[in-house]
Amino acid sequence: MPSVVSTREAAYRYPQCDYGMAPLSLEIGRGEQWLISGPSGCGKSTLARCLTGLIPHLYHGVLEGEVWLDGLRTTDAPLWQLAERAGLVFQNPAAQMLAHSVEEEIVFGLENLGLPRDTIAQRVEETLAHFGLEAMRGRPPQTLSGGEQQKLALASIIARQPPVLVLDEPLSMLDSTAAAELVDQLAALSGAGRAAVVCEHREEYLHAIPGLRTLRLDGPMPYPAVRPHLWTGHAERNEASRDGATGTFLLEPNPSPLRQAPGGRLEAKGLSVSLGGRPVLRDLSFALEAGQVVAVVGRNGAGKTTLLRALAGLQKHEGSVTCGGARPDFGLVYQNAELQLFNASVREEILFRVPEPDMERYTWLLAALGLARYEQTPPLLLSEGEKKRVALATVLMRRPRHGVLLDEPSLGQDAAHKAMLVRLARELAGAGQIVILTTHDLTLAAQADRLLLLASDGFVAEGVPAQVLHDGAAWARLGLLVPEWVLAPHPAAFSNCPQAGAEARP
Amino acid sequence: MIRLGTAGRARGLVLVERSPLRRADPRTKLALSLCASLAVMLPLEKLAAFLGVYALLLLWARLLPTAARQVWRLKWVLLILFVADWLLVDLDLAVIITLRLILLSGTFALFFATTTPAELRLALEWMRVPHRYAFSVSLAFQSVGLLDDEWRAIREAQHARGAWSQPKGWRELPARVRDLVALSVPAVVLTTKRAWSMTEAAYARGFDSPQRRPYRQLALGRLDWFLLAGTAAVAAILILWR
Numbered sequence: 001m002p003s004v005v006s007t008r009e010a011a012y013r014y015p016q017c018d019y020g021m022a023p024l025s026l027e028i029g030r031g032e033q034w035l036i037s038g039p040s041g042c043g044k045s046t047l048a049r050c051l052t053g054l055i056p057h058l059y060h061g062v063l064e065g066e067v068w069l070d071g072l073r074t075t076d077a078p079l080w081q082l083a084e085r086a087g088l089v090f091q092n093p094a095a096q097m098l099a100h101s102v103e104e105e106i107v108f109g110l111e112n113l114g115l116p117r118d119t120i121a122q123r124v125e126e127t128l129a130h131f132g133l134e135a136m137r138g139r140p141p142q143t144l145s146g147g148e149q150q151k152l153a154l155a156s157i158i159a160r161q162p163p164v165l166v167l168d169e170p171l172s173m174l175d176s177t178a179a180a181e182l183v184d185q186l187a188a189l190s191g192a193g194r195a196a197v198v199c200e201h202r203e204e205y206l207h208a209i210p211g212l213r214t215l216r217l218d219g220p221m222p223y224p225a226v227r228p229h230l231w232t233g234h235a236e237r238n239e240a241s242r243d244g245a246t247g248t249f250l251l252e253p254n255p256s257p258l259r260q261a262p263g264g265r266l267e268a269k270g271l272s273v274s275l276g277g278r279p280v281l282r283d284l285s286f287a288l289e290a291g292q293v294v295a296v297v298g299r300n301g302a303g304k305t306t307l308l309r310a311l312a313g314l315q316k317h318e319g320s321v322t323c324g325g326a327r328p329d330f331g332l333v334y335q336n337a338e339l340q341l342f343n344a345s346v347r348e349e350i351l352f353r354v355p356e357p358d359m360e361r362y363t364w365l366l367a368a369l370g371l372a373r374y375e376q377t378p379p380l381l382l383s384e385g386e387k388k389r390v391a392l393a394t395v396l397m398r399r400p401r402h403g404v405l406l407d408e409p410s411l412g413q414d415a416a417h418k419a420m421l422v423r424l425a426r427e428l429a430g431a432g433q434i435v436i437l438t439t440h441d442l443t444l445a446a447q448a449d450r451l452l453l454l455a456s457d458g459f460v461a462e463g464v465p466a467q468v469l470h471d472g473a474a475w476a477r478l479g480l481l482v483p484e485w486v487l488a489p490h491p492a493a494f495s496n497c498p499q500a501g502a503e504a505r506p
Numbered sequence: 507m508i509r510l511g512t513a514g515r516a517r518g519l520v521l522v523e524r525s526p527l528r529r530a531d532p533r534t535k536l537a538l539s540l541c542a543s544l545a546v547m548l549p550l551e552k553l554a555a556f557l558g559v560y561a562l563l564l565l566w567a568r569l570l571p572t573a574a575r576q577v578w579r580l581k582w583v584l585l586i587l588f589v590a591d592w593l594l595v596d597l598d599l600a601v602i603i604t605l606r607l608i609l610l611s612g613t614f615a616l617f618f619a620t621t622t623p624a625e626l627r628l629a630l631e632w633m634r635v636p637h638r639y640a641f642s643v644s645l646a647f648q649s650v651g652l653l654d655d656e657w658r659a660i661r662e663a664q665h666a667r668g669a670w671s672q673p674k675g676w677r678e679l680p681a682r683v684r685d686l687v688a689l690s691v692p693a694v695v696l697t698t699k700r701a702w703s704m705t706e707a708a709y710a711r712g713f714d715s716p717q718r719r720p721y722r723q724l725a726l727g728r729l730d731w732f733l734l735a736g737t738a739a740v741a742a743i744l745i746l747w748r
Binding site (some may be wrong): 052054057058078079080083084087088090092095096097098099100101104107108109110111112113114115116117120121142156157160309312314331332333334336338339340341342353380391394395398400 | 622623624645648652659660662663664665666667668687688689691692695696699700703704705706707708709710711712713714715716717718719720721722
C-alpha cells in the first residue's frame with residue numbers, strides 16, 4: 001500500500017525551548033487508522049502539526065528530517081496545498097470555530113477549495129445530513145454542546161475530503177456517548193479510503209476501530225530533572241514514568257502535611273440555578289459526609305460546572321448549601337485552569353497572597369503534584385495538565401476549610417498524572433476534607449467513594465461506583481454509555497490509599 | 507455572593523432577527539449608518555430634531571431597545587464627558603457632545619445588530635478590502651462578545667482560588683491595581699491564544715488559498731433601493747441644512 005504520509009527522521013524543536021518532538025520515521029498508508037499515544041509533553045500535538053504542515057509554516061522552530069504528505073514535502077509546498085491533503089481537528093473544538101453558524105462553518109473550508117457554488121451547496125447538504133447536523137444548521141457554533149462542536153469540527157474538515165485526517169486529542173472534552181459516536185465516524189473513514197491519525201490519551205475508546213495501529217511516543221525530556229532532595233523515595237523511578245504506560249510517576253513524598261480539622265457534612269437543600277432564564281439545576285438536595293471523594297458524571301451541558309460554582313459560592317442560586325452548618329469554604333479548580341494563573345513563576349503563583357505560608361506544605365504540594373522541577377517556570381508556559389496541577393496547588397495552599405472542587409481534573413493528564421491526582425484526592429479525603437470532581441472520564445469516576453449521575457432534571461443515581469456503574473437504567477436515562485473496560489474488575493489499590501500504578505490498566 | 511455570568515455565553519450585541527433591516531444588504535446598512543453619522547455636523551437644535559427622526563427609524567426597525575442598551579452601556583463615559591464639558595466650557599457644548607455620542611452609538615447598534623460577521627466580510631470585500639483583512643475584521647467582530655465573558659470568567663476563577671482580596675477605601679488602591687494586573691495577564695493570554703487557535707484553524711482549512719471562490723453573493727433588493735434612495739435624500743438635506 002503506497003504511503004500517504006511519510007516522515008523521515010523528522011524532529012522539531014520549538015523556538016527558545018529545547019524540546020518538541022524526538023526524531024520519528026513513520027509510514028502511513030491510504031485508509032490506515034493510527035493511534036498516537038504517550039505521556040503529556042511527548043510531542044503528540046507537535047507531530048499533528050508537523051503532519052499537516054502547520055509546522056514549519058506557522059511555527060518558526062527547527063524542523064529536522066522530512067515530512068511528506070501525499071507526494072508533497074511540507075517544507076516546500078504552500079500551506080493551502082497541504083491543507084487540501086490533510087485536515088486537522090484540534091483538541092478544543094470551541095477554539096476552532098470561525099463562522100457564526102453551523103452551515104457557514106462548513107462553507108468556509110469549501111470556499112477555500114475554489115469549488116463551484118452548486119458543488120459547495122451539495123457538499124454542505126451531504127455533510128450536514130451525514131453528521132446529523134441539519135436541525136442546527138443556522139445555530140451559532142458557540143451555542144452547541146462540546147460533543148456537537150467536535151462533530152462540527154470534524155464535519156467541516158471531512159467536507160473538504162482530504163485523504164488524511166489528523167485529530168489532536170479529539171475525545172478529551174467529550175462524554176462517553178459523544179466519544180463513541182466520534183469513534184464510529186472515524187471507523188467509517190477507513191472504508192472511505194481516508195487515513196486517520198489520532199493523538200489521544202483516552203485511547204480505550206479507539207480500540208473499537210478495526211485495524212487500528214498504535215504508535216507510542218516517549219518524547220524528549222522537556223524540563224530539568226526532579227530535584228532529588230524533595231523526595232524520600234527512589235529517584236530512578238522517575239525515569240520509569242516517562243513512558244506513561246507504567247503509571248509509576250509518583251515517587252513517595254514526605255508524609256502529608258494536609259491534616260486539618262474535619263470540615264463537616266455538606267448539605268444542599270432545594271438547590272436550583274437558572275442561567276439566562278433556562279433552568280440548569282432543579283431542586284437538588286443531597287448530603288455528603290466529610291472525608292470522601294465524590295465524582296459527578298453527566299452529559300455535556302447537564303450542569304456539572306454550575307453545580308461546582310454553586311457549591312463554591314460563585315453562582316447565584318435558590319435553596320441552601322451548608323457545610324457543618326456553616327457557609328461552605330471550598331477551593332475550586334476550573335476546567336480551564338489558565339483563568340486562575342497570572343504570576344511569573346510556579347512558586348510565586350502558589351504562594352500568592354498566602355499569609356505566613358507553611359513552607360512544608362508548599363514543598364509537599366510541589367512534590368505530590370509533580371511540580372518541583374517547574375518551580376521557577378512561568379505557569380502559563382506549562383502544559384494544560386500541568387497548569388491544572390498548579391491551580392490545584394494554589395487552592396490547597398490557601399487551606400480551604402471544607403475541601404476542593406475539581407472541574408474535569410483529568411483533562412490533559414496522562415495516566416501517570418491522573419494517578420497522581422487520585423492519590424492527592426485520597427490524601428485530602430483522609431485529612432477529613434470533601435473532594436468533589438466532575439468528569440467525563442469514567443475510569444476516574446470509578447475510583448471515587450461515591451458516584452452521582454447528574455441529568456438535566458436532577459440526580460438519576462448515586463452510590464458507590466461499583467453499584468452505580470452497573471445501573472443500566474440510570475445510564476440509559478442519562479443518555480451515556482458505560483464502556484466495557486470501565487466495568488471490568490477494578491484494582492483494589494485505589495479504594496484503599498492507592499498507588500499510582502493502578503491507573504494504567506487497559 | 508458574586509453574581510457573574512457563565513463563561514462562553516456571548517454578551518455582545520445580539521443579532522435582532524425580527525428587525526426588517528436584517529433582510530437588507532450590508533452595503534445599504536453601511537450607507538445608512540454613514541449617512542446618520544453625517545448628522546454630527548449639525549448644530550444643537552437641528553441635531554436634536556435629527557435624533558428624533560433617527561429614533562423613529564430605529565423604532566420602525568425594532569432596534570430602539572438595542573440602541574438604548576448600547577447607550578446605557580456608555581452611561582459613565584457620557585456622564586463624565588457631560589460634566590467635564592459643562593464645567594470646563596459650557597452647557598451647550600456638553601449637550602451637543604453628548605448627543606453626538608448617543609447618535610454614533612445608535613448608528614453602531616443599527617449596523618451591528620442586523621449584520622452577521624459573514625455579511626460584514628462580504629461588504630468589506632465588495633469595497634475591495636483584501637480577503638485576509640476582511641476575514642480578520644469579521645472574526646474580531648464575532649469575538650467581541652466573548653471578551654466581556656472572559657473578563658468575568660477570569661475574575662470569578664481568581665475569586666475561586668482566593669487570589670482576590672476585597673479591598674475597600676483609597677488606602678487599598680495599590681491592591682486594587684495589583685488585582686487589575688492579575689486579571690489582565692490571563693485575559694491577554696486567553697485572547698492571544700484564541701487568536702492563534704483561530705489562525706491555525708483557518709490555515710488548516712486552506713485560508714491562504716489563491717483559488718478561493720466566495721459562496722455567498724450580495725444582491726440589492728427592493729427594500730435596499732428604497733432605503734438607499736431615502737439615505738441619499740437625507741444626506742442631501744443634511745449637507746444643505748447645515
